[in-house]
Amino acid sequence: MNQRAAxxxxxTPAYLWLALTILLPLSAMLYxxxxxxxxxxxxxxxxxxxxxxxxxxxxxxxxxxLRSFKLGAEVTSICLLLGFPCALALAKSIRGRTxxxxxxxxxxxxxxxxxxxxxxxxxxxxGNGILEYSINWLLPGTGPLDLMFTYPAILLGLxxxxxxxxxxxxxxxxxxxxxxxxxxxxxxxxxxxTILFRLIVPLALPGIVAGSFLIFIPVIGSFMEPRLLGxxxxxxxGTIIEDQFTAVFNWPLGAALxxxxxxxxxxxxxxxSPLVRRLK
Amino acid sequence: MIFLKWISRIYLICIxxxxxxPILVMIAxxxxxxxxxxxxxxxxxxxxxxxxxxxxLHSATLNSLTVALLSTCLSTSMGxxxxxxxxxxxxxxxxxxxxxxxxxxTIPWLIxxxxxxxxxxxxxxxxxxxxxxxxxxxxxxxxxxIVVSARLKSFDSALEDAAKSxxxxxxxxxxxxxxxxxxxxxxxxxxxxxAVSLDQFVxxxxxxxxxxxxxxxxxxxxxxxxxxxxxxxxSTLVIFLSMLLxxxxxxxxxxxxxx
Numbered sequence: 204m205n206q207r208a209a210x211x212x213x214x215t216p217a218y219l220w221l222a223l224t225i226l227l228p229l230s231a232m233l234y235x236x237x238x239x240x241x242x243x244x245x246x247x248x249x250x251x252x253x254x255x256x257x258x259x260x261x262x263x264x265x266x267x268x269l270r271s272f273k274l275g276a277e278v279t280s281i282c283l284l285l286g287f288p289c290a291l292a293l294a295k296s297i298r299g300r301t302x303x304x305x306x307x308x309x310x311x312x313x314x315x316x317x318x319x320x321x322x323x324x325x326x327x328x329x330g331n332g333i334l335e336y337s338i339n340w341l342l343p344g345t346g347p348l349d350l351m352f353t354y355p356a357i358l359l360g361l362x363x364x365x366x367x368x369x370x371x372x373x374x375x376x377x378x379x380x381x382x383x384x385x386x387x388x389x390x391x392x393x394x395x396x397t398i399l400f401r402l403i404v405p406l407a408l409p410g411i412v413a414g415s416f417l418i419f420i421p422v423i424g425s426f427m428e429p430r431l432l433g434x435x436x437x438x439x440x441g442t443i444i445e446d447q448f449t450a451v452f453n454w455p456l457g458a459a460l461x462x463x464x465x466x467x468x469x470x471x472x473x474x475x476s477p478l479v480r481r482l483k
Numbered sequence: 484m485i486f487l488k489w490i491s492r493i494y495l496i497c498i499x500x501x502x503x504x505p506i507l508v509m510i511a512x513x514x515x516x517x518x519x520x521x522x523x524x525x526x527x528x529x530x531x532x533x534x535x536x537x538x539x540l541h542s543a544t545l546n547s548l549t550v551a552l553l554s555t556c557l558s559t560s561m562g563x564x565x566x567x568x569x570x571x572x573x574x575x576x577x578x579x580x581x582x583x584x585x586x587x588x589t590i591p592w593l594i595x596x597x598x599x600x601x602x603x604x605x606x607x608x609x610x611x612x613x614x615x616x617x618x619x620x621x622x623x624x625x626x627x628x629i630v631v632s633a634r635l636k637s638f639d640s641a642l643e644d645a646a647k648s649x650x651x652x653x654x655x656x657x658x659x660x661x662x663x664x665x666x667x668x669x670x671x672x673x674x675x676x677x678a679v680s681l682d683q684f685v686x687x688x689x690x691x692x693x694x695x696x697x698x699x700x701x702x703x704x705x706x707x708x709x710x711x712x713x714x715x716x717x718s719t720l721v722i723f724l725s726m727l728l729x730x731x732x733x734x735x736x737x738x739x740x741x742x
Contacts, residue, residue, distance in 0.1 A: 206572065209568075209571075209572070209653055210568050210572050210574055212564075213564040213565065213567055213568035214564065214565050214568045214580065216561045216564065217561040217562065217564065217565045217584075217624060218565075218580065218583070220557075220561060220617075220620060220621060220624070221583065221584070221586075221587075221621055221624065223617065224599060224617050224618060224620070224621035225586050225587060225590075225595065225598075225621055227602055228595070228598035228599045228601065228602035228603070229590075229594075229595075229598050231598065231601050231602040231605055232594075232597070232598040232601050232602070235601055285498065288491075288494060289494065289495060289498045291491075292491030292492070292494055292495050293495065296487065296488050296491045296492075297491070297492075297495075305495060305499075307729075307730075307733055308499060309498070309499070309502065310729075311726055311729055311730075312502050312503065312506060314678050314682070314725055314726070314728070314729045315506070315682070315721075315722045315725045315726055316681075316682045316684070316699060316718070316721050316722065316725060317682065317684060318684045318699050318702055318703055318706075319506075319509070319702070319718040319721055319722055320505070320506065322509065322702070322706055322714065322715075322718055323505040323506050323508065323509035323718070324505050325706075325710060326505065326508050326509045326512055326520070326710075326715070327504070327505050327508055329710070331520070331522075332520075333508045333522070336522050363501065363502065363505065366498075366501075366502070367502070370498075395487075416589070417588075420589060420590070420591055421591055421592065423591065424591025424592065424593040424594060425591075425593070426593055427684065427685070427688075427703065430707070431706060431707075441591075441593055444593060444594075444597065445593065445597075448597045448600060448601075448689065449689075454601060457597060458597075458598075458601065461593070461594045461597060461598070464591070464594070465590065465591075465594060
């Protein structure tokens with residue numbers, strides 16, 4: 204059997220599929236972002252950079268982009284602060300079947316429907332919801348909390364959605380650290396904090412970086428979560444892009460905004476690349 | 484040390500509470516008689532009974548299952564083939580091709596979804612069942628490649644060499660030796676792909692046609708119209724289905740451990 208024919212027959216279907224569903228659509232979108240209108244029927248369409256200029260000229264869009272990146276950074280940091288200790292505890296202080304069971308319990312909700320999980324937060328946060336009910340039961344007279352349709356509500360829902368990612372990636376890299384290494388450090392007189400910050404954190408850095416990107420990228424493109432939990436306070440670049448495609452039908456502007464967002468993400472990835480390269 | 488051990492246990496329990504309490508609340512409220520979610524809960528199954536006669540949800544569920552089943556078959560076979568090619572052969576551009584598998588996970592779904600909408604509309608593929616299958620297969624491919632490759636790591640190539648020296652052809656070796664040995668990994672990958680497709684909302688949302696929606700899209704539309712306990716009931720069923728699937732995967736694939 205000719206080796207080249209074998210390779211080609213194994214990989215061609217998958218990569219043709221990816222070309223049709225990822226590469227060509229992204230190219231089509233890039234093309235659209237330079238058009239003045241959607242080319243349907245007999246509409247006059249011309250080349251333009253106006254869609255990109257709109258972004259830089261109207262403060263509205265750049266402010267929203269900034270707001271989305273801030274949301275992404277906040278969700279990622281909170282997930283790291285909550286998730287890293289959790290992964291550490293799971294990997295290094297629990298053993299055997301309990302460990303396996305706990306790990307499964309943590310990633311179980313991660314595979315349940317994202318939409319349903321956001322919906323479950325509306326049950327907790329809404330006026331007369333469970334949270335308000337329990338707090339007023341514990342401390343009578345607290346009154347309404349008005350958490351629903353606020354920025355913290357969006358933050359809470361997103362952290363809940365993405366926390367398992369961080370726990371998963373940190374767990375994998377912490378679990379791979381040899382216990383003898385930690386023993387050696389201890390016997391040479393290193394304190395707990397020294398071991399944590401000079402040994403465990405640097406060795407777990409690949410997991411931390413991977414988890415951060417896996418969270419940051421989808422969060423800045425999120426639109427369903429801000430809409431359901433943020434209501435009128437839930438306007439982000441993601442919801443604006445969605446509007447261009449489903450409500451306003453200004454596809455060229457939506458395409459341009461998407462590419463600006465991807466460009467900024469790439470810039471950030473590029474900025475982190477010295478760090479990522481050092482990890483290899 | 485004992486002290487630290489307890490702190491870490493208590494911390495883990497707090498995280499689990501944070502992850503599960505909202506879901507449990509949502510489930511509890513699906514069994515509540517009151518339309519307005521009045522607390523305390525009056526036990527009732529009326530919202531599940533309402534589901535039984537909601538034909539819109541029935542067709543959406545059927546659509547979801549159809550899309551999931553078809554895209555699972557396609558992505559599992561194509562993904563397994565790619566994993567095999569990476570395992571068996573060294574070739575030019577292998578690194579590049581390996582990286583190219585991942586865009587479906589690393590680009591925001593919003594962008595992939597809208598790009599598919601634009602392109603499919605442009606070339607006349609349009610929206611609906613076939614468009615959704617196109618999208619879902621691309622999304623689950625990376626997961627299939629990762630899971631099957633993990634299983635391949637512990638495969639002994641000597642088995643393939645033995646089959647070949649006994650006169651089996653390339654494809655005979657593949658289908659009678661390698662694939663049967665890989666089966667647990669392939670089943671895990673298929674269940675994974677099924678779960679990915681069943682839970683996928685963003686891509687489906689952009690590719691749904693007026694007469695063809697999936698369950699998550701239908702749930703989203705319902706939530707935006709207003710909350711009703713009927714949504715809790717259907718969400719509860721969806722949650723149990725996906726958790727069941729994941730438990731199925733964990734029988735064949737050890738998460739975060741050595742496979």
